[in-house]
Each structure stands twice: as structure tokens, then as C-alpha cells.
Amino acid sequence: PRGTVVVLGIFAADLAFRAPRLPRIGETLLANGFELGPGGKGSNQAVAAARCGADVKMISRLGADAFGEIARALWGGEGIDLRFVATDDAAPTGAAFIYVDEASGHNAIIVEAGAAKKLSAADLGAAREVIAAADIFMTQLEQPIEAALAGLRIAKGSGVRTILNPAPAADLPDEVWPLCDYATPNESEAGAITGIEVSDLESARKAASALVERGVGCAVLTLGAAGVLVHSAETSLHIPAVDAGPVVDTTGAGDAFNGGFAAALARGEAPERAARFACAVAGLSVTRKGAARSMPSLEEATRLLARTGAAG
Ligand code: ATP
Numbered sequence: 629p630r631g632t633v634v635v636l637g638i639f640a641a642d643l644a645f646r647a648p649r650l651p652r653i654g655e656t657l658l659a660n661g662f663e664l665g666p667g668g669k670g671s672n673q674a675v676a677a678a679r680c681g682a683d684v685k686m687i688s689r690l691g692a693d694a695f696g697e698i699a700r701a702l703w704g705g706e707g708i709d710l711r712f713v714a715t716d717d718a719a720p721t722g723a724a725f726i727y728v729d730e731a732s733g734h735n736a737i738i739v740e741a742g743a744a745k746k747l748s749a750a751d752l753g754a755a756r757e758v759i760a761a762a763d764i765f766m767t768q769l770e771q772p773i774e775a776a777l778a779g780l781r782i783a784k785g786s787g788v789r790t791i792l793n794p795a796p797a798a799d800l801p802d803e804v805w806p807l808c809d810y811a812t813p814n815e816s817e818a819g820a821i822t823g824i825e826v827s828d829l830e831s832a833r834k835a836a837s838a839l840v841e842r843g844v845g846c847a848v849l850t851l852g853a854a855g856v857l858v859h860s861a862e863t864s865l866h867i868p869a870v871d872a873g874p875v876v877d878t879t880g881a882g883d884a885f886n887g888g889f890a891a892a893l894a895r896g897e898a899p900e901r902a903a904r905f906a907c908a909v910a911g912l913s914v915t916r917k918g919a920a921r922s923m924p925s926l927e928e929a930t931r932l933l934a935r936t937g938a939a940g
Contacts, residue, residue: 631894633682634759634788636752636767636779637670638744639690639699640722642919648730660730666702666920668722668739669768669795672880676887677766678706680909681926682894685709685762687755687779688771689743695721696743702920712755716743722770735879739770739796747771749778760786763894766886768793773800780807789893793886794821806843810899812889813839814850814882829866832857836864846899850885850910852878858903867903870911872932880919885910888929908932 646661666672670688678684686708690696692715699721703710720742727736752759752775759765765783767776776792783790784807791810794800797820805811815826822838824831826849836847836859846860855869888909892902908929916922 629895630681630683631763631891631896632685632761633674633677633764633766633890633894634685634687634755634762634783635670635674635677635890636687636747636765636771636775637673638668638688638722638741638770639666639671639695639702640668640724640739640741640770641695641698642667642724642726644726644728644735646728646730650727650736665918666698667724667880669770669793669883671699671702672883672919672923673766673768673793673887673890674708675702675706675920676884676909676913676923677891677894678708679923679925680888680891680905680929682891683709685712685758687712687747687751689714689716689719689747689751691715691719691721691743692717693721695723712751712758714743714751716746719743719746741770744771747775749774751775752778752782756782759783759788762788764789764791764890766791766793766890768795769798770796773798773804777801777804777807780804791886791890791893793882795882797821802842805839808843809845810848810889810893811839811844812848812850812882812886815852818849826851829854829857833859833864848889848899848903850882852881855907856885856903858900860899863900865900867900867907870908870932870936872908872911873915875914877917877922878914880922881910881914883919884913884923887923891926905929905933908936
């Protein structure tokens with residue numbers, strides 16, 4: 629069985645400008661490169677989960693514009709169910725300004741969720757039946773928190789397992805944590821949520837314990853090239869990252885992980901095994917440029933796991 633994953637989240641057209649520095653106010657600077665690509669955490673995660681074999685249903689809002697058409701074409705091409713994707717005539721599709729610092733390769737980003745800012749509890753209520761019938765409900769924090777909370781409540785109330793990727797970092801009400809079977813922050817998000825600076829495995833365990841104390845079923849901390857920590861009241865397991873070749877672009881690594889993790893859980897894999905699979909998915913994604921575009925297929929990830937001997 630493929631398993632069904634319902635994703636609440638946004639699409640954003642990523643507009644990446646490569647330049648030597650940020651312009652000052654009032655200044656116009658010539659860039660040295662531009663790329664337009666599909667982004668948005670929810671969209672990236674949905675694409676990753678679909679490529680990893682899940683039956684994915686998207687809950688989102690787009691504008692009636694060219695970027696919205698790009699989103700629909702992307703999702704449609706991946707076989708993602710668009711019945712709960714609304715089009716708004718009065719608001720733009722999400723977009724992100726990405727400044728890529730030429731010298732360091734580091735970036736600075738402004739995201740505007742656009743029409744997806746209007747995602748509300750009512751949108752989640754309208755999708756109640758598909759959420760309740762899913763294997764996994766997954767969301768992030770680029771759309772309003774009320775929408776995320778509503779989705780998590782419906783899922784939890786129907787016995788559907790939930791994943792919250794608490795990104796970007798935001799102030800969250802205490803009630804959110806007991807609604808999360810899995811919370812998947814990266815190091816800086818885990819630090820922002822718990823107040824514990826995560827710099828190594830020991831501090832990661834402390835932060836993960838703090839999340840479990842707040843009510844999270846299983847804290848899954850992604851640690852970049854150091855892999856992932858899967859931590860619950862019963863177990864604490866460090867899973868190393870998977871080396872799939874030279875690292876080209878880590879954009880979307882976290883999204884690849886979340887999409888792969890959701891797909892594996894949805895088809896019935898245990899959390900530890902699902903996290904191993906997700907590390908292979910993320911490991912492959914960092915060897916390619918782009919976010920949604922860099923997501924590997926189920927076959928690629930499975931082959932890599934078999935080769936690296938971590939499939940068990
Ligand atoms: P991003 O913001 O770049 O999308 P993130 O900060 O959300 O990523 P990370 O913790 O950096 O998430 O990475 C997520 C997962 O991707 C890691 O748990 C790991 O499995 C994989 N990963 C990240 N960087 C590397 C790397 N250099 N080599 C192999 N795997 C990596």
C-alpha cells in the first residue's frame with residue numbers, strides 16, 4: 629500500500645538573485661544571475677512525498693496568476709490531488725525573494741505567502757473527510773498557525789498521525805505540542821522553541837527531551853550533515869546522514885527529509901526506519917540543485933539505502 633499523506637502548506641515561486649552584496653535603500657544593483665524555481669516548504673514536502681510513492685493530497689491557496697499556474701502544473705505533474713487547492717482572485721500566489729551572496733553561497737530570504745495567508749480553520753474543516761481518511765497529516769508554519777492547529781486537531785481527533793515541521797521558527801501556543809505525533813525542527817528551530825542551543829548530539833537530546841515533555845510524541849531533530857536524532861520517551865536514536873555524492877545545494881534538504889519521512893510512515897514503516905529512508909531522500913536532494921526539482925524518486929532512495937547497507 630502506498631499510504632496517503634495530506635499536506636497543508638504553501639507554494640512560493642522562488643526568485644533567486646545572485647549578487648555581490650545586498651543593495652542599500654535607494655540603490656539599484658546589477659545581479660550576476662537569476663533563477664526562478666518552485667519553492668514553499670509545503671509544496672516541496674508534498675513533491676518529495678509524492679516522488680517517494682505516497683498518495684499526496686494538498687491543502688493550499690494560490691492566486692489567479694502565472695505563479696499559481698506553475699504550482700498547479702508542478703503538483704499535477706506529480707500526481708498530487710488538487711481538490712483542496714483554492715484559487716483567490718484578489719491575492720497573489722506566494723513568492724520568495726532569495727538573495728544569494730556570491731562569495732559565500734549563503735542566502736537571505738523574504739517569503740510572502742500571498743493567497744495562502746488566507747488559509748483558515750474553515751479550509752481545514754472543508755477537507756475534514758480527506759484528513760480523517762489519511763495515514764499522515766503534515767504541515768509547517770508558512771501559513772497561519774490557526775490553520776495548522778485546525779488541521780492537527782482534526783487529524784489527531786480522527787486517529788491520524790501528525791507531523792509538524794515547525795519552520796520557519798515562530799511563537800507557538802503550548803497546545804500545539806500534544807497534537808504532534810512527530811515534530812521535525814532543524815537545529816536552529818529546536819533552539820528557538822526550547823531555548824536550548826543545539827550544537828551537538830548531547831544538546832540535541834536535551835532539546836528533544838524538552839519537546840517530548842511538552843507533549844510531542846517523538847521529536848525528530850534534523851542535524852544537517854550530522855543526520856537526525858529520533859527521540860521519544862521510549863527511544864533515542866542517532867541516525868547518520870547518507871552520503872550520496874558531492875554536496876551541490878542543500879536548499880530543501882529539510883523538506884526532502886520531511887517528505888520522505890511522511891511517505892515512509894504512511895506506508896507503515898516504523899519511525900526509525902522511516903527516518904533512515906528520509907536521510908537517503910535528503911542525502912540525494914543535496915547532490916542536486918534546486919528545492920522541489922532536487923527531490924529523488926522512491927527507486928533512487930531505495931537503491932541508495934541498499935547500497936549504503938542501512939536499509940534494515
Ligand atoms: P534546509 O533549510 O537547507 O532545507 P534544514 O535546515 O531544514 O535544511 P537540515 O537539518 O540541514 O535541514 O537537513 C535535513 C536533512 O538533510 C538532514 O537530517 C540530513 O539527513 C540531510 N542533509 C543535510 N545536509 C546534508 C549533507 N551535507 N550531506 C548529506 N545529507 C545532508
